Amino acid sequence: MIAADLVVRNASELCTMNGPAGGGEAAAGIVRDGALAAREGTIVWAGETSDLAARVELLPGAEVIDASGQVVTPGLIDPHTHLVFAGDRAGEFAARCRGAGYLEIAHAGGGIRATVEATRAASEPELLRLASARAERLLRQGVTTCEVKTGYGLSVAAELRLLRVIGALAETTPLEIVPTLLALHAPPEAGAARDAFVARMAEELLPAARGRCRMLDAFLEEGAFTAAEVRRLFDAGRRAGFVLRLHADQLSAGGGAELAAEYGAASADHLEQLSAAGIAALARAGTAAVLAPVSTWVLRLPRYAPARALLDAGATVALATNMNPGSAPTENVALTLGAA
Template identity: 55%
Template sequence: MTMLDLLVRNTSEVLTVEGTHREAAEAALTPRPFACVGLRAGRVAYVGPESDLPADAIGPATEVVDAEGGFVGPGFVDPHTHLVFAGERSAEFDLRNQGATYLEIARAGGGIANTVRNTRAASEETLIQLALPRIERLLSFGVTTAEVKSGYGLSVEHELKMLRVVRRLGTHTPMELVPTLLCAHAVPEEYKGRREDYLELCIRDILPAVAREGLARFCDVFTEDSAFTVDESRRLLLAGRALGLVPRLHADQLTAMGASQLAAELGAASADHLEQITDEGIRALAAANVTACLVPTSTLFLRMRPYAPGRKLRDAGLNVALGTNVNPGSSMTENHALVLGLACLENGLSAAEAYWAATRGAAQCLGLQQHGRLAVGDAGDLVVFGCPSYRHLPYHLGINHARVVVKSGQVVHRARMSSCQ
């Protein structure tokens, strides 16, 4: 065997997550008790007993990480973020806590429009410097891959600017970033009363410009009473799909308006949020094999009820993914550990189901076939945790248990605390 670049040893178990969402989650995590993990050339080269490693596998250049009895699993994949933006909305947060609703704030010129004004005014360099600390915080929680949406530009110039920033950020951080166009996030202020004109701008100008530059993998729409109707969303997503952009939807978050059924109709990669999804919507998503992407920190941040029905979604046979929805208005947090805890406490998932949703389930949502898993040949992205079982992650609520984070075979983060039990 060729010498390994990195070896993680002395684990309680390694979760390789080689199962499927259609089997019991505990089995789908495919635990390997006391296994070690060897990485070479940025890929998984070995998973198994250290005693079975060939003598030449460990050499003077092999970096050895002692898990100290903690468990090891694949790097987390965050399938729903808005990491690139300027400005902050703490005053709006305070207003909501005094009784103002999200829609009331938006109608008064706050909300997304507030962030659009600040993001348009910021340069690419400023947006990069603002986003990097957010990425570092996510990375410290064990997130090694994240989707990033535009949606705070809402013009040809500024949507392209945001997506170019996402591309440039990929050269500034070890985290792998997956870009999504979200020009249909809201109707910008200058198009107030002219929503059809803005929709035409998206379809005629923004979508083709993004496709020409290869700046996005997905096209997303905020389908909601305060944003875009089902018919408008269908038009935009079909136009994006014709240009090679895979559809995704912000669906049934504030109102049940059939967005989940539209996601099923279009064969979307995911329907996200789903707090207000109906039984009909669940059946449609299940029949079309659309991933349900839940963002429970957003439900918490907006002080909403109900949370998305994660238990019903899993029981209906859907692949479920979990994201942070990092954004300045409805989920200003990079605390991925809190996402796992809320998924269990409020969405009704088991600890194993939540862990699946944050790893393999999220990777499948983004079409990443060698992420969120630790089979030989997969991406060398893993996390060494300071606790012996994945069950401890949601239980010790909101605490960061990631001790060592590895991306593409390289250690990219080490926590000062060795154990979080």
């Protein structure tokens, strides 16, 4: 008999994650009417509830939890968030409902730039307080690992400041925080030389950030950054040993997925406008497709990312809240899963 001080039983579905690798539900290793037993914080047995009594012996004072009608799963991972920011952009939601588009709002001074202003005006303790509340809401929904991007700095110093806040968040929340340096998020103010901006990010920011985060990200999009600019950053990032990620093919088909695959990026994110060639490239390269259906919805984009086609092609598909003040102002994981 296996001795346990904690037992969870009668779960409608127990996700063991030990099923066969590859796309599809089988990988989750789901046990119907499942149970698990733990001792001193370590899982010592998992199986069907009907086998529990024959296999597991309860230690004196053991806790028994009835999970009838519920799913028991390892902690969820939110692989794409922008948790650290100040201000809100609810007014843009109203503008979109009146028919304004993403780029139109950005050109009118809204969008990412509005959040950059509010974030620059907030102190580090205030940014930490705001981000901690958002992290807490994710934690309550079962998220235990959360990726958090910079990107509302738009200068070397301001981006490093956001990395410090993310570092402070990692130290104060029970969540496992994975920081990402979103070095190219919005192009510089009108008149500022784009080349000089990209060069500063690639040559000054990357070395300064290297000790504080492993992931590097960029926004390849009409109105954001071009493929040539992303390549310049990625070349420098690869040399410095960063793991690459890319906001790709969200508003327009820009070959972002193909570029991410070519660089062996860990993920290409968004992908509403993903082409057939892009699907094949992601599947071939093993670059995960991170989809954020709530932002597709909030932005009223004409189509969702082709999740079914990605899965059928053998690509890895992950879901994210993409929590941010513009296109997904919510930490609601259930909403993300429902939309997916």
